[in-house]
Amino acid sequence: TRKRQSVICRYPNGRLVLYCKGADTVIYERLVDGNHNLKKRSIDHLEQFGNSGLRTLCLAYKELNNDVYESWNQKFIVAKSSLHDREKKLDEIAEVIENELILIGCTAIEDKLQEGVPSCIEILSKGGIKIWMLTGDKMETAINIAYACNLVNNDMMQFTISSDTDAIREVEDRGDQVQTARYIQGSVKQDLDRYLQDADNFLNNPSRPKLTLIIDGKCLTYALESCLRGKFLRLSLICNAVVCCRVSPLQKAQVTSLVRKGARKITLSIGDGANDVSMIQAAHVGVGISGFEGMQAAMASDFSIAQFRFLSDLLLVHGRWAYLRLCKVITYFFYKNLTFTLTQFWFTFQTGFSGQRFYDDWYQSLYNVIFTALPVVFLGLFDKDVSASLSKRYPELYQEGIRNMYFKWRVVAVWAFFAIYQSLVFYYFTTIASKYGQNSSGKIFGIWDVGTMSFTCVVVTVNIRLLMACDSVTRWHYISVGGSILGWFVFIFIYSSIMTPFDKQENIYYVIYVLTDTFYFYLALLLIPIAALLGDFAYQGLQRWFSPYNYQIIQEIHKDEKDDNRRNESLHIKNDLTPEEATSYAISQLPREKSKHTGFAFDSPGYESFFASEQGIIASHKAWDVARRASMRSRSNKTTT
């Protein structure tokens, strides 16, 4: 990549100047000899800036002769419109004019970390999430930022693979590209092997320090090649933190794909600029921060948040709850249908295997639609095992999702076992208890009476079981559970009192009125759900006692605290702003003045030019460029001159 951006300007008095800004390495290569003091002072300043974590740029200029420019421009246009090797030709053309520059100086931009980033990263790593930093900054800046945001600290052992060593620079100076590439590849391989050895030695040591891997972009190209990527992946998975500096957007995407496909772990990418779009799309979950650098990252992502620190909320609170709710909903769905279906299964043994149904058609159709549908929706919407603030206070709870604790085969098997037990209770209790004469009249039930009784018990039990499965019960739960049971009774009272012209068999006619006339109905309705749920209730009590989940322990510890629903307040701008902060907040609310400059320090726009596009020749589109250009077009529409 070019790592620089040049502009040729014509002053009103005819003076032609080439201004160039870029990374210090590339600018310094192209400076004219002389001015050693200025150069040296600038280098010192650059180092200071870099150590303070600022992002640095060098500026240089050059006066141009009109004739030189004209002739160069012709060649430039030709190069722009060439069909083969356009990039190479443009590179060469740029080289022709970007040389003999005079250094102006260097600039540094304070790119402060957002509020709350260090604590967020600390919480996430406590939650068992490994964090990698991929940035386009140079190594010192990147390391500084890593220290600042708590990713790396002095207790950790650092493995550095850099292309900035003296040995490599020496080989580069010799000029032979092929040999340089081979040398760098060899040195990367050596480093990887050495570090892997060290890391393996550390594995046996119980009090091992945490490991950090720092690698820069040039070495990364060789580390991502097929021969070395296995080793790179292994090493990076052993380390607690990985910092990649000077990576291009493509390499960000490549690294993400490497972890996603190679390590087969769930990856999440978070970024805020257009150069992060490919990385966001390469990961399993892409999170975009919408804000100062535009909306490209947010538009390309699966989730978009406003500040980096909201990531901890997204993962530890909402992500965890979503996992919990999903597991509960799925296991509950299987349980309730298994219970319902198995009662009919036991019946087949006593019908001579003829396939006679135990329940009426309408019961079966409406079971999942009316009688048991709504409560599970509320379970999936509102269930919380611990409150939001507690989720963030105990980030280790997140591990339960990582280890898939709530959806193991053991959990499913327990639900299935109780489904079988309950179906046996429903079937045998209702049929055996209904065998002989009822009431003082001694009359006998028929098949549809017994089936309806059993179905009533199923509906009541399955709904009450849902309440037992919830960790937090809102009033909507009560309404939906009560409403479902009530809905069943309303349905059966209406259904058994009508005879439609379409029914050939009035199986259910007057069934419920017959049933409610007997004491058997009430006694069985009291006994059967409780006998069925007895097993579940005892199991839950035993499980909580002998092998509680972590969240259950936390629930017990904090059970006396009032429900903390005020988490949203912390996400708002605080109310107590100083007057200066209030002013700056008010200013930030103003409609933004669109700048005509693009402001990407190390990224140059694609090789499109006004002239080439006039002649109908379009350069190849890169993903981040397209997005950026889309936003630029809107800007240029609104800029007033």
Place this chain on the structure above:
Amino acid sequence: MEMIHVEEISTSALRSRQISSIHHLRQISFTPKRSKKSEVIYKFTQQNLHACKLSLTPQLVISLFLLMGIIFVPIGFVALHASRSVVEIVNRYDTECMPDEFKSNKVAYIQDISVSKNCTLAIKIPKFMKAPIHIYYQLDNYYQNHRRYVKSRNDKQLQYGLHYIQTSSCMPEEYSNGYPIVPCGLVAWSMFNDTYSFVRHGAPLFINRKNISWKSDRDHKFGEKIFPFNFQNGTLIGGKTLDPTIPLSEQEDLMVWMRASALPSFRKIYGRIEDDLDADEVVFVNIGNNYNTYTFGGKKKLVLSTSNMLLGGKNDFLGLSYITTGFSCIFLAVFFALLHVKNQRPDHDTSHFSWTRKNTIS
């Protein structure tokens, strides 16, 4: 590389907007005010609803179990007592009533019209039986819940009779000799036709054959103006023939039989004896052993049973299950109480977290 003209951006416009906004600073509230309705919607969409957290503390578990035990055990004893107070006599008669010469060819016996099917049994009453005493016939290995059997009826025809002609579900008992059958179907065709009459102290006992079917059947399911037509007229006789002058809504035997039972072993009510029977009495019953259960190995039994108000017939099951459930609840309550006393886990004990446990182990 771009070609642009260097210009100065005027910031005066920006500055003027700055000043006007500061005047509005005091009125800017940083938490937006919401109306009551949108407050409720806000709480719903932000999942911030007021919720009560049910956590199973030991006290709650123990007290719930104890409560259920205390409620269930008495109910169980009451139900069991009610069921035990019922006196029931079951008498299998299909083998008894078989004459010796036909013992090897039962089917021939039952299908031979010329052979007399009368049979007399003596029943000894073990305990005092208070009126009304219900008479049931019990059939075993009779699958009234077979799918093809349950299907083979037409309830519309029971209400509307010959006016209703879409009776295809009744095949093959739909038409006979070209005329429709009312009531059609296998269920009606296979109606039970054994008869019982009782003799006590030499005099016949009156059996009340009315009010043995559910009232809803009489009032709503079987038509008042519908009479049996062309019934049991075919070559195969399945069971009882019906009196064509009595409307369906008064044919109680038919109504009782048409209520298909759930299990392969079932009872159906035959009638009631309105007198008390003393203990150690002997009552003679004349049975007309007409019904063919021999072809499929079914059993026929005659049951005399009193009934109690609570549960009806003699069914210990509900009482026993109440008692069992109640006692297991109490047992579990005691078990948990012992655990709680022995092994009390302090409230704020963080040592049980899996991560602290892992750290202490490793």
